[in-house]
Amino acid sequence: MKRIVCFVSFIACLWGSACKENPDWAAGTLNPTVSIMDVRALYKGSDLVLTQDKLSGGVQIAGVVNADYQNGNMPDGIITIQSTLRTKTRGIALRVGDDVASTLKLGDSVLFQIKDKRLVRGNGCLMIDGVGESDVKVLSSDHRLTPQTITASALLTLPDEYESVLVKIANCSPADPSSPDLSYEGGLFVEDETGSLTIYAQPDSPVSELSVPEKPATYIGIAFADYEQSGTAVISLWPRFASDIIEKYILLAWNLTGYNISAGLTRDATVVDPNLEISTLSRGPGLEAQQASNAFSAVWPIDIDRVAAMEHGSYYEFSIVPKNNAKVSLLSLDVALRVQTEAPKNYMWMYSDDQGEHFVPMSGELKFEGKTSDNNGIQQPTLSLEEVEGIQSFSSPIIIRVYAWGATNATSAFRIGQSRPERPYALTIEGMTRCE
Template sequence: MNKKLIQMKKKLLYILLLPVYLLLSQSCEKRDFINGTPSPYIAIEDLRQIHKGDDVQMTAEKLSEAHMTTGVVISDYESGNSPEGVIVVQQARPGKLHGIALKVGSIASNYGLGDSILIRIQDKQLKRQGFLLIDGINASDIEVVGRASSFYRRNVTGSAIYQRPNEYESTLVKVVGGEMFPRPEAGQTFNGVKRMVNGADTLNIRTLASAPFSGMEVPRNINVQGILLGDPDKEGIMAIWPRYTTDIEDISDPEIPGDLGDMPLIFTGYCADPEGGDGNYEYIQLRANADIDFSEIPFSVVTTNNAGGNQPNAGAPPGAGWATGGMRTLKFNLTEGTVRKGEFFYVGGHQKRINGANSTQITELNWIRAIPYATSGGDGLGDANANILANSGHPSGMALFVGTNINEASVPVDLVMFGGTGTVTTIDSVNNLGYRVANNDHYSPFHRETGDAQPFFSMGTNQYRIPHFLPANIGIFVQLGGVFNTTLRKWETPRGYNGHILTKQSSASELEEGEFITQQIE
């Protein structure tokens, strides 16, 4: 091999290894593998893993010879709403974000929002006092080395928080679509501890009397952001500490006009199994029985997929019905756009294609809500999920609600269920857990002959479900048919089903034309 070629190979090897060296030498890993010596820094993620339930004295051995950690202060003493004598720092690393609380006592006011600090932690105690904290930090243990002007914050659901509390505790979070429980009375304020339900999960909102928003009246529904900590007075419950008035957003639904009438909107079709991957390509068709401006009268569509492994309540009935969230239910908020009586409109994945990837674009149709649910999750309910409408197995379906804030007791105005005949994941008649039904052509909250209550799907006569279509993964648009009287607001002919086979070249008109579409009569 000639000398020039050998030199070129050495240069190439150097170029390839240089980024690896830089990454390792600048990281907060437990060890410096380049030099073969212990690093003085430990990542907060690794620090949190040391605590196994009991207090821990953080010796050099426990810290793998490290003695410091780093973070950016996200608590704001000046805001008046931080745990007494505590500052909270979070640490961002590639693809990760973790935080820890520091018990500093009277010097908490010395450290401001955005301070980038080094913390000496060797021989301090790691404790859980509701939330995990490092106890005994003094002024000599903290060095301010810079200031951050922006902060990482994650949108999370209650379901995600309780599945991975160690990941989210002591970081900035935002929870969208919370319902205050019990329903707040007129004049009730945030001062103290208030409970908020998000999906099937409860979070506390903690507000000190010194917070500028402590006197703010509690609305029915909110989006809230702040620092997430384990609640110091309620074991197993997580609490959000808002920092500013702007951290609490009132999203309560407007009062719904009484003349809206029964079934103002109805489900008329769906594509649950487009050809290829389903994520962001599933969609639902509805038709309007009245003129609707969604900015004035909001609605929401909630889907459910009850695959046996889907959390929460895997393999069991949903803990909070349509509001369960997680991988079980996902919500689309219909808050913009308009639809005229008789028009079809659509809700679903943001790709807006008729039959999966590389098929006909159908952007010209009236899409009231289209979101990248496979990566971003739903509108305040539902984690990221590549399959919101099941292709096989347990029952799946969709429900329509007036307003965008729903809870376990919310009753839909329309409902379509499809899939297998099993009931293990859909109904628990003893504990009254399940999916509440609408009063429509196939379901009723009361037995229509005996008057007995049957509020859930799979209870009493509420057994109707459309079967899964085979073969799978070819792309089928399920047309629901039926005849609806828009004057009497009732079904003259109940909906059925027809599997219209799509191709990659199918046109948008196939969804709204033909003998099997839902008909309207006056």
């Protein structure tokens, strides 16, 4: 995403009169592109005209379209965009009208002229109003967005950070499952273990026609926040299409808040499905445990490739052990990684169904995405496991490992974590269990 923002900013300077052909370098040339974060910060509770002075000399905003307007589950005439700056992702809505919104596709990188437009709150979101067709320029398309994995409580306590951003919340169940008319149309009140929110579908949208899962589900969508007169935010999540509602739930998760090696060299999962035994996160024999707050950490050896990592025992490990004659299906894996500059950047998830005799890939060879300077850790893209045939219906124990390699210094750490208030689970396995 950082590359996208930099590319957008560069192209923005080539388009529009705000960039001078012969800039006065002594005086300095103002950046014509204002960040979403800075625009949001201008709103103080009342409508505002975005003059060039208020925009600190800027005239435009850039971001990637994160919604699917053509699919129908968005407020009329409104699209949402998001961008990432210094590891912080922020979103905003723009009222562009139905004709313009219909031309913008999910994944489009777009530049909007916003000088003298109005910043208002309505339709459950902060938005820029009055953007017309001549104010819109699509720079490139087909950019991939990864939803931010958070909890309901994060949305409730930090609504301004997640409003108009693509997010994912797992283990949500209807607040009143006994209701005979469960439906997303007009809003369904759901809750995870941390709080509650509304899953909203516009009438006649494809999402409104979906059945509500009987078991906890994972929801992906655009977060909106309506504010009551008291100032309290009422949160709703708008799935973009049917595939944003996933009939899976957390099987195992590790909250590492407060954990360090003084509490023990291993860490039990803090969320465990009733049909699974307790699972313990541990280090391979090639690793040296390292002290690190809210993270599972080890100093990594210099392994040139995956083969060397496997030979040296350079891995983290946990097991999935079904009970109650349950059949287990693994569907996705989410992890936050905190990687030092000279630590391994390459890693692979593997599993064994023969008590560790042989390990086969669960993923391809992956590369750490993010800044090594970010001490909070970086949420990696969700790893889909649905195509991994051997873990779709098993009842015997399996062992899962993540091998990492490519360190250039044998004193650097490759860590799982950190756990944060808005992202408590540093490692999460989602799927389904059923008893036969």
